[in-house]
């Protein structure tokens with residue numbers, strides 16, 4: 369399996385990227401139009417979240433046809449043009465394959481509903497009484513994970529929305545079908561694949577209620593998941609391509625196994641532990657200040673553990689399911705937004721793994737913080753707003769939780785220029801662009817050589833030039849302050865030390881001895897650099913980078 373550690377992936381949420389048809393929704397020609405922008409930034413791959421035909425209940429993660437393009441995004445010809453235009457610029461296209469479930473509008477599910485036994489067996493249909501679901505499992509979007517179909521006198525499993533029915537991977541016909549889908553896209557020139565919640569595909573042999581949780585312990589990293597992934601990769605012939613699996617509530621050991629080349633499974637994994645350090649008691653809908661010691665422990669365990677086990681992780685702070693990290697790690701309401709954005713960027717490009725940029729990271733987009741619940745669109749947010757109301761929470765408190773947690777935070781259309789709709793669309797965008805985003809527009813950022821955008825470009829180039837950043841060992845360093853995180857990368861005689869502050873006060877970082885053979889890279893400083901005497905000290909949310917002289921940019 370090739371080593372992807374010097375590759376950089378840019379995630380595109382096409383609905384919110386660029387609209388060429390004045391519908392208020394982005395499309396594939398919009399992506400083609402921005403390829404020069406992406407080539408200039410220096411990325412190697414673009415990952416498109418699903419563009420397949422879909423009723424859109426979960427914005428495309430409810431797929432109704434795996435081998436076509438939803439007309440709202442364009443045509444298959446547009447995708448072919450995107451692949452070709454990307455190739456001319458050295459950019460590969462990664463598609464997002466959602467195989468844990470299909471939309472209930474998918475022909476397979478419709479045939480199942482019509483009682484066809486072949487297709488009933490494509491899903492998890494379980495006979496039973498209308499009042500008693502097979503288990504007490506909860507859907508990840510809230511409410512029970514089973515839906516009853518009176519006509520069939522059966523329940524079907526849906527770990528997500530009730531319109532997203534889980535596929536039965538124990539059925540060999542299902543496994544053949546999905547492998548064929550991947551082969552078909554690969555033949556069209558697709559360079560890689562992201563597999564949505566792929567560690568949930570193997571369900572347990574028996575349906576057992578969970579007396580201590582929501583059921584996830586029974587289906588997460590399920591009994592045959594490794595065999596099914598290895599088989600898919602082999603059958604689809606994608607063992608040399610960039611493959612990344614989204615892993616829900618997984619463990620380090622499992623991720624090592626999914627991504628160690630000897631397993632012949634995936635090139636890398638996404639895990640989300642570092643993005644849960646602001647969940648009170650593990651509850652996404654209970655907001656608390658980020659726990660930085662916990663973040664340090666997680667980053668260090670995962671970085672060092674993946675290295676020791678020969679695994680590979682995607683490096684990211686944002687995606688279409690997350691509030692923007694520069695808002696969630698900010699305890700000051702925006703005073704240090706630029707500093708935090710720069711610090712997160714440096715961390716992304718200096719850790720071990722494969723950096724993923726999510727659209728707008730390079731512009732420093734924050735959460736939109738809409739003033740009303742009616743501005744939010746996401747199915748999960750709307751479900752939870754209802755659930756929180758049923759639990760007796762006040763409207764103001766619900767709005768505050770949704771503002772902090774909604775997946776729409778990452779889905780606001782990209783501001784390309786400073787016109788009224790920010791150059792995203794000539795129509796009203798499907799999700800509002802806050803007026804403040806105008807100042808963060810891409811055209812201005814590219815013009816300003818000191819902008820965050822240029823830092824991203826510099827970091828991409830820098831990482832590609834130095835094996836210490838791609839292949840080097842990683843070790844987390846002892847820190848003098850609970851809100852500091854520091855690590856070193858080493859490769860032969862080369863060494864880089866990164867020291868970061870995650871708080872809005874002055875902090876004592878690490879012992880000066882850790883950097884006494886290195887010199888500081890001053891070009892990226894976000895605040896005056898305190899002299900290094902006994903310790904490396906940090907201004908609010910500052911990042912300081914020290915490196916062997918020959919590594920300086």
Ligand code: GLC
Nearest residue numbers: 426429466528564565688689
């Ligand atoms: C993944 C996707 C998310 C989607 C879910 C169900 O977590 O990233 O957007 O809702 O899977 O497909």
